[in-house]
Amino acid sequence: MAYSDKVLDHYNNPRNAGSLDRNDPNVGTGMVGAPECGDVMKLQLKVNPESGVIEEARFKTFGCGSAIASSSLATEWLKGRTIEQALAIKNTDIVSELSLPPVKIHCSVLAEDAIRAAINDYKRKTAPGAEGR
Amino acid sequence: MFCPHCNALLCPPGGYFEIFGMEPRLEIAREDLERRFYQLSRQLHPDRFARRPAVERQYSLDAAAILNDAYRVLRDPARRAEYLLNEVPAAAGDRPPVPAELLEEIFEMNMAIESLRGGDQGARPQLAAAQERFLSMRREAGQALEELFDEFDRTHDDAVCSRIRLLLGRRRFIENLIRDVEKELAR
Missing domain, CATH: 1.10.287.110 (DnaJ domain)
Known part of the structure; x- marks a missing residue:
């Protein structure tokens, strides 16, 4: 199957590949996977505690080109957004940006799930009373 | 006939x-x-x-x-259940969730595979240990699955059916992993 140019670009030049310190209280980590294909995606974001804006995002994905591109794009979009704005990112936005074919839509779903998981982790860590848990 | x-x-x-x-x-x-x-x-x-x-x-x-x-x-109990429940590969959106602890394991395994491919032979025992864990996970999932068979046959209960489907999804996931690691260790 042919990948779109944008998928190839993210695949060949992944943005924000790598990881952040998951023990940092301002870092949220989302780990998700697709049972069928065995893809796993780790997405991390770091929130500025003063402004509430995501200032760093990283990903590491083991999977097909579309899964890598979806998570790479997600980290690009996350930076500079607030948590609320980040939650507005929908998998369909990723699908249209990367021109993903129907059989690869689950890759974008995975990326959306990863964003949500990372945000949930961040919220859990920063919730009142979470300190020292 | x-x-x-x-x-x-x-x-x-x-x-x-x-x-x-x-x-x-x-x-x-x-x-x-x-x-x-x-x-x-x-x-x-x-x-x-x-x-x-x-x-x-x-x-x-x-x-x-x-x-x-x-x-x-x-x-094969798992394939029998897939056949009887007319289990088709899940579409996006109704994927059975993969337990978080399994994901960590898979992620670490993939990291080990990457190091091994990069020439770091030190990752080999790490990968072999991961394979052992996956094999025992597959056994456990298979046992858990069979424990539900009798109940399903008697009741055809929806909740039991969903639990079976969940276990089938988990088992397929593990199966893929075992195959991947096998391929990697055989290199």
Whole structure:
């Protein structure tokens, strides 16, 4: 199957590949996977505690080109957004940006799930009373 | 499968339980299935139809093929459950969730594979240990699955059915991992 140019670009030049310190209280980590294909995606974001804006995002994905591109794009979009704005990112936005074919839509779903998981982790860590848990 | 009057071989049924003459149930006795398989294999063997009309010869070929497929599927508890529940690969959106602790394990395994490919032989024992854990996870998932069979057969309860589907998804995931690691360790 042919990948779109944008998928190839993210695949060949992944943005924000790598990881952040998951023990940092301002870092949220989302780990998700697709049972069928065995893809796993780790997405991390770091929130500025003063402004509430995501200032760093990283990903590491083991999977097909579309899964890598979806998570790479997600980290690009996350930076500079607030948590609320980040939650507005929908998998369909990723699908249209990367021109993903129907059989690869689950890759974008995975990326959306990863964003949500990372945000949930961040919220859990920063919730009142979470300190020292 | 044979005409009660003239004993001619009839068109074989395509259903896996049907060809064995069994009720569609998740819990079946392995020995019973095996006994039926050998008995039917003998009865339907194409050699026995060499001098029969062409249509019967064709039926015996078809029946032998269905019988073999059916045996392969029904004797494996997970594949039997997939067949009976008409389990199709999940579409996006209704994917069974993968337990978080498994994800960490998979992620670490992939990191080890990457180091190994990068020439770091130190990752090999790490990967072998991961494989051991996956194999025991597969055993556990298989056992958990079979423990639900009897309950499903008795009640056909939706909740039991969902639990079975969840375990089937988990087991397929583990299966993929085992295959990946095997390939990697064999390099």
